[in-house]
Amino acid sequence: MSAAISNPSPAAALWATGAQKILAFAGLIFLVIGFSLASPNFMQTSNIISILQAASVNGVLAVAATLVIITGGIDLSVGALMTFCAVICGVLLTYMGLPLPIGVAGAILAGIASGLCSGTFVAKLKVPPFIATLGMMLILRGLSLVISGTRPIYFNDTPGFTEIATGSIVRNFLPFLPIPNGVLILFAVAGITAYILGRTILGRYAYALGSNEEALRLSGVNADRWKIGIYAMAGGICGIAGVLIASRLNSAQPALGMGYELDAIAAVVIGGTSLSGGRGTILGTLIGALIMAVLINGLRILSVAQEWQTVVTGSIIILAVYIDILRRQRAAAA
Amino acid sequence: MSAAISNPSPAAALWATGAQKILAFAGLIFLVIGFSLASPNFMQTSNIISILQAASVNGVLAVAATLVIITGGIDLSVGALMTFCAVICGVLLTYMGLPLPIGVAGAILAGIASGLCSGTFVAKLKVPPFIATLGMMLILRGLSLVISGTRPIYFNDTPGFTEIATGSIVRNFLPFLPIPNGVLILFAVAGITAYILGRTILGRYAYALGSNEEALRLSGVNADRWKIGIYAMAGGICGIAGVLIASRLNSAQPALGMGYELDAIAAVVIGGTSLSGGRGTILGTLIGALIMAVLINGLRILSVAQEWQTVVTGSIIILAVYIDILRRQRAAAA
């Protein structure tokens, strides 16, 4: 209400947000240019597609993690849940011989069920998210081994299963750009989640939960129920990741997924989402996942020794986030 | 002051806190009794010592993580830092042939130096602790491989090195109770840290940082410097863990330590320390580390299949924390 509130013209405001959004890509663009200059093998359609594909599983998991992190929680179970859903999919399709859509639906439902469990532990039993999802991680890891009989399950009897992630619908229209379906699935999952976060009640309450859960409760909203809903949605997305990875490997590997949770969370945080909840975007998470994929791919293309790859990755993650912080400070000051 | 405030007698209050403290052990005692009934092999001196020894490295790391978590941060680098310090110790003792005390001091100093880095990233560059320590984790993991030449370094030329963790001073006094020195080191580290947290200015500011950093800053305290100090102290403790594990394995294994950060943080949270900072105790962390060690050891003694061990561990971690939450609620209501 003070005259101190400046009212820039809508056009200028639009431009400013536009510039802002582009700048968020700064780290990514910087890396891409750097690697392109360093190696001629980097900037090639096939490699860009490889990078996108490499980002797809981690990207989907990171989208799931973003949802939970926005509510002020954390989800350590994403990797184990992905594996569990892949195994469920394998059991349904290969062991039980059910048709493909049922296998996919089963994987996603398994994810939702697991999300409902984590969510209930967190919202109803008040177990801290870190512990609830750490416990779920161990439980799911064990169950994946039990259910699969500690053997990988192959999808050889389900023709078309590998197409889910590795086929390319785009190729039919743009033969020179054979983007695999897995990448499309990542973008679809990200787009839908971004819409839900930005435009629906579920999204609104996700931010509200992370911002001030008590205030949300005092506003008469059934905060617990919504929180469980968000964990369930995150679980469902992990189910999609499970289908994706199973399709890509044409098998459900019951021991896969260790350490994936940290990668996913790292993508989320690099993308500017705050671990204390209340703020964050899916676009940021996507960029975060891409930054990680580009970085690792680029270092490998440059044949950097693996021990140094780790060192460089660590440094650049810190640097990328630091640059992002500086950018925000500038933006806030301007 | 209002008459409404009840003033229980000091004796009653003392009793209440006493009971409170005992009850905090409830989960642990419950597990110990359960396993003792289930297997005669569990409750034996040698096995209890094995459990303590298994808890010692994770316990020391958890103590380090507790410090950082109390300030409202998180430390994902504890495992990698432990390994790095072990490698430094190996380089000093085996490659350079320096005397034992220098090796130990070098490891601890390396830990402090790394803690100073993380602390500076967090306090000065405002990089979120999750990212700063994740980056440090990767950097240290890479450096451990680089420095060691991706080979384990053995301490065969340093007689007495294995005694640090596996020897037993206690045995000289109590021959029937050969508690290894590693366990004593855990208790010493825990005791000293508990004292520092509870009774010194560093501890006071650690809690204040986690409780309301801005308020501390506006009280004229150089909050950044103290925060860096706390990260450095945590780093030094990881250095001790590095010596401990190197001594136990009589070698510095440069690839060790992956996933140890989650175990350490789990012990902290099981011990009742809040991940949002401002509250937590070392005693709780110790109990948390013991609960984890007892659980895993007990399940092994009972010959539970490994895949089910994971499932049971996950469930019990959630349950233990849930019971602790109930206990607190009761205590608050009483």
Add this chain to the structure above:
Amino acid sequence: AAQDLDIALISKGFQHQFWQAVRMGADQAAEEFGVNVTFEGPDSETQVDRQIDMLAAALARNPDAIGFAALDSQAATPLLRQAQEAGIPVVAFDSGVDSDIPIATAATNNLAAAALAADKMAELIGGSGKVALVVHDQTSRTGVERRDGFVNQIEAEYPDIEIVSIQYGAGDHLQSTEITKSILQANPDLAGIFGANEGSAIGVVNGARELGRDDVAIIGYDSGQAQMTAIREGLMAGAITQNPIGIGYETVRAAVAAINGEAVEEEIDTGFYWYDADNIDDEEIQAVLYE
């Protein structure tokens, strides 16, 4: 009576198919000899201390014999000595233990096996060209021995073959896939890749398939359904297999013999084999492969 015998096997891994095959062999022997066998191993081959804790817990159980595949022999020595003092016989398996405590060792010679892979690779690419390795681990004994066995053989025998890249994928199928793709991207003229364990080998096949590179000679290690299919379909030229079922079986057999005070052979070489599309269905090969 024998039913009460308790044998604890501590392996280097658990979830990987190779270790499950070892477990299968151990279970076969357990059934045959009527003993109880437990099988445990850490999540990854870097977790030396976790393995020590497992060994300690197994000792606390006071078993009749222990089978042990050491991640690091030195680290385990004090506990092994403890076993010896308690009169519990120890059988080493997989890659041996540098110590005189084990009464027998059932193992594969990894160095020799990887050298065989190098010979086959040279044969496949005609003695010259660029090759790369995707290995599961940079520090563990199996990882190091297979890498060195392959590299040393190439360097010693095939001067025209250049090793352009050695990367490590933790045996994780997906990570190994991505690694393979970047190696191929960086070296478009690569002639062959060696995947040093099952997960790595499948990752290599996957990566080459995703990039549509069927011109690269791929050699794998161990078996499993995916590798066998890849070999039958011609995606993989062939692979080295150990005899994991035999390792597990022999370990338990030796343990039972030791408990019963019978004489046991000190070195049980369980052998390794090269298999490809031609001999994969041979009885001898089928006996050492696992699905």
Add this chain to the structure above:
Amino acid sequence: MTPLVSMRDIDKSFPGVHALKSVQFEVLPGEVHALMGENGAGKSTLMKILSGVYSKDAGVIELDGKSVNVTSPRQAQELGIGIIHQELSLMRDLNAAQNIFIGREPRSAGNFVIDEKRLNADTAKLFAAMHLKLDPKVQVESLTIAKQQMVEIAKALSHKSRVLIMDEPTAALNDAEINELFTIIRQLKAEGVGIVYISHKMDELKRIADRVTVMRDGEYVGTVPAADTPVEKIISMMVGRAISDEPPTIPDLKDAEVLLEVKNLNRGREVQDVSFSVKKGEILGFAGLMGAGRTEVARVIFGADSMQSGEIFVHGKKVSIKQPRDAVRAGIGYLSEDRKQFGLATGMDVAANIVMASVERFISPLGVLKNKEIRDTAREYIKQLTIRTPSERQETRFLSGGNQQKVVVAKWLLRDCDVLIFDEPTRGIDVGAKSEIYKLLNKLAEQGRAIIVISSELPEILRLSHRIAVMCEGRLTGILPGGDTPQEEIMRLATQRASATTTPANGRAA
């Protein structure tokens, strides 16, 4: 007339605190019923029970004569009970409109998608009705406490409740906004809404309340009509004694040393070319409307925000202040207006908070804390400021708002600075404690300190200040003598430029 709400024999205990002892309270339709009492008397607790936040231990709540059991905030809303909480409970990361309609978002498309357009339009309408110039899409985090309070009020109004509870709604508001709020309250009254009004500002009683219920130490003291009960009577009901209220005696400071001098301070729009000085023994009051930049000036002097240009002299020596530590070293203390965010570590106990700025005084050479001394010091200040707490070991988050404020005051008293800046020192503090704090400020000045008091309550400024600095939109528009300066003169300087609300300032600035 059947009361809209009637609460009888309400009992409530917290660990260590018997907060309500058989309390009764009622609201008639169309009545403004003020609830008064000292800090910690139990006002907020009683209202939290009515609005479903806490459950009562014993007692009856009747709505329209029918006994009800209010178990959750949602149920209270459904019963038509709305509340503005004393502690701001907004979601920092959401914008104003999103906050106001949280839980009741207008929806389109299958009842799941939010109709953001209507949400913003409804909010804009609401703001317009309150004469509030605020963008519905503004992030609440970026708003000052006062504006956040206005958003809270808008949120409560949007509920169209039959009973509206306002727990210290004006604590952070200036006169213009208070007038606006009162207009709204009168309107609601006319519609038959029953209003519970909690405030520590005595003058508001006469202007708005119909009846007054007084509580003391968790007990019901009595209910009296507002119009014909003298304020002194109400105060004595609250504190059990009379409180005198004399104007300041302005000391002669002609020869006193200038302790703090600020020259040409600049920081963006909020602080523009501010220069002033404070002498030893002087109390300089800072008046101005909300957002005038007083807090910002204080923060810049204290080093909490960086200055763009300007000079600061303490004891005539130029000091460079880059962070709060430098300021504290130079002998400047700052008591923030937002105690929760900047003043208190709410998870720590009272003693820890009191010694927060002076821990270094309580350590042995090795850094070990002298716990006994800390405890004794804390107890001393608890006694001196009559902080209501079971013990010095109680966590500050369990203290009532006013008592939390006293803890922050104690912190700076203990630190013993030469220059003390008090930003809204009596926000949310009851009359009894207020006059104690006034006495304290006077005593501190007499001891030779330089005191700056920032306050949005003109009576307070007039009651305390030896000189009055007035700010408007980041500029220092004048410095007036203390004592009998007319309020109109202050308001003229405070509104020298555009007003805060859409209607013209005339008649509202009084």
